[in-house]
Amino acid sequence: QNSDAMSDSVRIAALEATVNSQAQLIASQAGTINEIKLETDTFYVFWAATLVFLMQCGFAVLAAGSVREKNVRNILLKNGLDACVGCVVWFLVGAGFAGTSASGNRFIGNDVANFALSGLDDTTTHAYGYDWISFFFSYTFAAAAATIVSGAVAERCKLSAYIIYTCIITGFIYPVVVHWVWDSSGFMSAGNPDHILGGVIDFAGSGVVHMTGGIASIVAAKILGPRTGRWENPKLFEGHSTPLQILGTFLLWFGWYGFNGGSTLVLHGQANTMARVAVTTTISGAVSGCSGVLLKRFLPPALGGIHVFDVGHTCNSILGGLVGVTAGCACFSPGAAFACGVVSSIVYHAASCFSRKLKIDDP
Numbered sequence: 001q002n003s004d005a006m007s008d009s010v011r012i013a014a015l016e017a018t019v020n021s022q023a024q025l026i027a028s029q030a031g032t033i034n035e036i037k038l039e040t041d042t043f044y045v046f047w048a049a050t051l052v053f054l055m056q057c058g059f060a061v062l063a064a065g066s067v068r069e070k071n072v073r074n075i076l077l078k079n080g081l082d083a084c085v086g087c088v089v090w091f092l093v094g095a096g097f098a099g100t101s102a103s104g105n106r107f108i109g110n111d112v113a114n115f116a117l118s119g120l121d122d123t124t125t126h127a128y129g130y131d132w133i134s135f136f137f138s139y140t141f142a143a144a145a146a147t148i149v150s151g152a153v154a155e156r157c158k159l160s161a162y163i164i165y166t167c168i169i170t171g172f173i174y175p176v177v178v179h180w181v182w183d184s185s186g187f188m189s190a191g192n193p194d195h196i197l198g199g200v201i202d203f204a205g206s207g208v209v210h211m212t213g214g215i216a217s218i219v220a221a222k223i224l225g226p227r228t229g230r231w232e233n234p235k236l237f238e239g240h241s242t243p244l245q246i247l248g249t250f251l252l253w254f255g256w257y258g259f260n261g262g263s264t265l266v267l268h269g270q271a272n273t274m275a276r277v278a279v280t281t282t283i284s285g286a287v288s289g290c291s292g293v294l295l296k297r298f299l300p301p302a303l304g305g306i307h308v309f310d311v312g313h314t315c316n317s318i319l320g321g322l323v324g325v326t327a328g329c330a331c332f333s334p335g336a337a338f339a340c341g342v343v344s345s346i347v348y349h350a351a352s353c354f355s356r357k358l359k360i361d362d363p
Helices: 002-066 069-098 112-117 130-152 159-182 206-224 242-264 271-298 311-325 334-357
Strands: none
Touching: 002 069, 002 130, 002 242, 069 112, 069 130, 069 159, 130 159, 130 206, 130 242, 159 206, 206 311, 242 271, 242 311, 271 311, 271 334, 311 334
16 A cells, blocks of 8 residues: 555656646747747738728829820829839828827827838837837828829829929828727827727728828829810720729729738737728628629619720729728628628719719729
8 A cells, every 4th residue: 555655756856847847848938939920920910901002003094094005105104103102101190190199299200210111120129029010001002092192193284293292192192091990099089088989980981081182183183174175075085994894893893902901000900800800891892893884784874874885984883992992891790791792882873973963083
């Protein structure tokens, strides 16, 4: 019996030693696992940002296909300068105005660390480069907002005037809107306890990015006026390349998965949200494209129908569905995304007809 008791004691001691050894191993690995999570989040935002940056190519190709051939070089130059000038201005002042205000200013930010990234270096950034990649991600959104206008002012706006516009929207207008909605101190933010009318939930930028660029576009197009002869002989002003329009649309659609999906800002703990975003984004864009082509084909001419299947209208309907779902893609059900696509195509069709009625020339 004594022998059995000693044997049991030895086994228990060995088991305790094994458990302690495993506990130490797990503890030593915990830090490594956390590092992997943080590095994965950083890479995820980088991946999403590169997709959003690819949208610059989509905008350029779509605009090139929507203008007359003689103006292709000009529109491509403007799109290229959007990315370059926009980066410089966002780096110098835009990111700072968009960020947190130390004084709690509800209108505009004053994030000193983000003015020319003066407060960031390898000793101050946290989470394995996350601050660095956050700047890149925010820049791609700012560039997207600025580029929207290039198509609306195509074939009319001087290059110098367009560069000035890019500086203003990237350095002031867009950052202010970002601060209103996406910063917790902004007066429209749902995270602000003193929010207005419950605050605004705009997950990825239907309003912040696309409506800001859209309003700037329609104002600019109205101020510049139509191209000479635009309404007297519309056939002469049709886009010169349907393949470029289609290619540009699909490049934008592809980039939208980074735009919407990347707005989770992390992957760890948000994988389900990211997956939902991918599904709702796809459904809304696809349904809007189907609805748009049917509206243009079967509505009477008095309501904007032309009784043919129109490629340009279909492309713009797809983009309308993607814009429409961007605000609520993280919380929409598939059915809600379907309804959003239908409504988006109707809104786009009505807005297109109304702009023509007002003689606003937006290629």
